[in-house]
Amino acid sequence: MKKKQFIYWLSLVVGMFLLFIGGGNFVKADTAADVDSAITTGVKLTSQKKTLDAWDAAILATSDNGITDAQTQNAYNTIITTNGFISGKDQDLAGVSNVAGMIGLRALGNDPQNVEKKNLAAQVVNDPARKVAKVDLYTIINDLEGLSTGSYGKDSEAARTELTKEVLAAQDSKTGVWKTSWGDVDPTGRAILALSMNMSQPGVPAAIQKAVTEVENNYYLKDGGFGTSDAANKEDQYNNITMTNGLAAAGVDVYTSLNGKSDYKAPVQQLLDQKDVSSDSNSMLLQQATYTLQQAKFTKDGGQGWIFSFAQNPTFRARELGQLNDAAAAQRQAINNDSKSSETDKTTAINSINQTLETYITKINGDTNSEAAIADRAVGVASINNIKVVDTNANSNSTSGTVINNNYTTIINQPSSSSSSISSAASSSSTAPIVQPTIPKKPKSAKGSYVYALTTVKLYKGTHFTKHNLVTTYHKQSRTKRPMFLVIRQTTNTQGKTVYKVKNVNSGKTGYTLASGKYLSNAYYSAKVTRIKAISSKGINEYSNLKLTHKKHHVKKNKSLAVRKVVGYGHTSRLLLTNGRYVSGNKKLVMATKITKSSSQNADSSTTTVAPNPTTPSSSSSTSTTVPTTPTVPTTPTNGSSTNNSNNNSTNGSGTNDNSGSNTNTTNETVTVSVNANGSVLASGSVTLTKGATALDALKALAAKNNLAVTITGSGITAYVKGINGYNAGPAGTMTGWLYSINGSEPNTSMGAYTIKDGDKISMNYNK
Incomplete structure (x- = not known):
């Protein structure tokens, strides 16, 4: 018996050992995590290079943290000095520098049709290297890849069509691969990659499928690499990278074994085992391995085609869709793990998650630029994370038909009558709620506008606000000395908060900061200013034109001026004075001392206007509600059940009951309220309200x-609060509006939800 047990355990150990050394793709516990880690390492090593080139720019630009301004300038300088056409130096006949230049420029946000007053796209269309008798296959592939990074006009599209035909014509009709004196693996990987960017062209899908089948059957090796016994096709690191990149761009899942060969290592695992993404690797291997792993992840997350095909994948949608799906999966799991909720309630919440997910998948797929996709993903993730399980039993006794829970609304089906019969109650409590996610609106972009700091502001390298990423700190200054910034980008961080990338107008320093009215405000007036005061220590100048180029008069500090109107000038403003001259609308130079009330109070159907005197709404104001000056506040019940108190006295014989003194048990709260705008107090005082x-x-x-x-x-x-006495909130994204604080602190909820306490000091401040 002992001998049998020994043989059993020995065979088990030997079997596990053989399984381990056999190279099966299931040996690695988490290939996806290893790929993510390798990409992070590759991006980090790339960012540490002193000189960045076009491929480095593409790697950084498509990474999660993006590319900095300094890195952008570094790579741009390299591109324009090393590209033969742009720099005027000798041309690379294979067009390598041209395809790299096209990709790098697009990754940096530049137009290849206008770089240093030259049209690189047109140069590729009319590539001199294709004018020779026998054109090299790599020249054709390079030019096709370059022109496939975007849309560059009719000539470019015609050239793409012709180049695609030439690549298809060069395919070996028998095997389906592309053969050169250099071997088959590298040109085949490159050809598949170039064709993957042109799937709509006739014959391309079939050609790719034929090539992929041949590669999987006759070039795919057990170690996950690619090659044959032929010396020209010997496996090497470059061939493995190129073929893996091409297959991934063609939609092949390179995270798993190909063609059902479960005892073969996955191609992406072989790339990891080659350790090309390391500080010991040479620059070319590091680049190629990093962007190939980025491509593999892009495809795995649902992307189509080459990751650098900016016209085909302008938003890098797959990355955003992947993060959106991850958030939905995590939230579903959290709800399923909720042991206290009923299965019906959990199913309802999960259905809401799925509906929200579908909504934002549609939005992201429809986005035409990366910023829009990132913003939609962030809002979508926030919406999904706000969906929680609602206990319908707990809400069954509610008299209201709506329960607000976090950021979504649950509509509870109410019984048709107040009957307390068992059947009615059972019917009411068993009805599942309808969960309707509240979809936050994306703010209008403030890109191009000028803002200044209201308090201490910190700039960071990226949207992750960590101590390590801190660039600089601007401490709170007096109004005339506040640092001013140009908003050069608006995006959303992973928490769903709007973030600005800004540039200091004086130092040129750039960085990311929260786009909150608590920290930043428009630096130029946009409201209906009618009177200003010069606040600059050096005074201000009056000019005869909008450009402020012909000085007419100097105005000393504290001088008051009458304003006819505010005139927009780009993303700034000018103030047209009543004397016909112009001054700057910069708030560091002037302060508005009087602003006209809005000419109308047109509001949407949900708007309530508190007017100085009660009026009867006219037909022209039917979209708003005018309420009396006496606010509606919570009241406590009076003593006794009768509506008429025996102690009430008639007033002026009108029959109106005087209920003073009847609420003897009511507890009142007295608070102080002040309303401030542009340094002036519009109103202040104490008010007493019911608890x-x-x-x-x-x-x-x-x-x-x-x-x-x-x-x-x-x-x-x-x-x-949309407006007070003509001081109205500006358009979304402008940060103009009213902020409130209680005892010096800003609550994290609306004024309509904050319950006051006796002695509270409420301050309303107009933010401009």
Whole structure:
């Protein structure tokens, strides 16, 4: 018996050992994680290079953290000095520098049709290297890859069509591969890659399929590499990289064994085992291995074609779709792990996740640029993460038909009557809720506008605000000394918050910071300013034109000027004075001391306007609701059940009951409210409200006492103060609007949801 046991365990150990050394692709526990780690390493090593070239630019630009301005300039300088056509030096007959230049320039956001006043795309269309009697296959492939990075006009599209035909004509009709004196593997990988960018061309899908089949059957090796016994096709690191890149671009899953050969190593695993992505690797291997792994991941996440085909994949959608799907999967798992909720409620929440996921997949697939896709993904992830399970039993006794839970609304089906019968109650409680995600709107881009810092502002290298990524800190300054920035990009971070990439207008230093009205404000006036005061220590100048080029008069500090209107000038503004002259609308130079009230209070159907005096709505204002000056606040029940108190006295014989003194058990809250705009106090004072009132109720009460016109949209948690006495919120993305604080701190909820406490000090401040 012992002998049998020994043989059994020995055979098991030997079997496991043979399985381990056999190279099966299941030996590695987590190939995907290893690929991600290798890409991170490759990007890091690339970013550490002193001189970056076009391929480095493409690697960095398609990485999760993107490419910095300094890296962009570094790579651009290399491209324009090393490309033969742009620099005027000798041309590379194989066109390598041209395809690299096209890819690098597109990755940097430049137009290859206009670089240093030269048209690189046109040069590729009319490549002199294709004018010879026998054109090299690599020249054809290089030019096709270069022109396939985007759309460059009719001549370019015609050239792409012709080049595609030439690549197809060069394919070996018998085997389906491309043969050269250099061997078969490298040109075949390159040809598959170039054709993958032109799948709509006739004959391309069939040609790729034929080539892939031949490669899988006769060139794919057990170690995951590619080659044959022929000396010209001997396996090497470069061939493995090139073929893996081409197959991935053609849509082949290179994370697993090919063609069902389970005892073969996956191609991407062989790349990892080659250790080309390391500090010991030469520059070319590091580049090729890194962008090949990026391509493999891109395809695995659902991308189609070559990752550098910017016209075909302008948004790198696959990466954003992958992150969106990951968030949905994680949230589904969290809900399924909720042991306290019923299966019905969990199913409802998961259905909501799926609906939200579908919505944002559609949005991302429809985006035409990377910034839009990134923003949609961030909002989608935030929406998915806000979906939680709602306990319908807990809400079954609610008198309201709507329950707000985080960032989505659950509509509870109410019973048709107030009957307390068992059948009615059972019917009501068993009805599943309908979950409707609230889809946040994307803010309008502030790109190109000028802002200045209201308080201490920090700039970071990327959208991850860590100490390691900190670039510089600007401490809080007085208004005339505030640092001013140009917004050069608007995006969204992984938490769904809007982030600006800004450039200091004085130092030129760039970095990312939160696009919050708490930190930044428009540096130029856009409201209806009617009077200003010069605040610059050196005064300001009046000019005869919008360009501010013909000085007419100097105005000393503290001088008051009358303004006829605000005139937009690009992303800045000019103030047209009543004397016909212009001054700058820069808030570091002038301060508005008077702003006209809006000519109309047109609002949407959800808007409430608190008017100084009650009026009867006219047909022209039917879209807004005008309410009396007395705000509606929570009240406590009176003593006794009768609506008429025996102690009430008639007033002026009108029959109106005086209920003063009847609420003897009511607890009141007295708070102080101040409303401030542009350094002036519009109104301030104390108001007394019933316990349970909100900060919004307090504002309404102060508005009623001081004849302030207040425009409010929404209610409760969605309440938003849109304007007070003509100081109105600007368009989305401009950061102009009202902020409120309680006892010096900004609550993380709406005024309509903040319950006041006795002694609170509420401050409303207009942010410009």
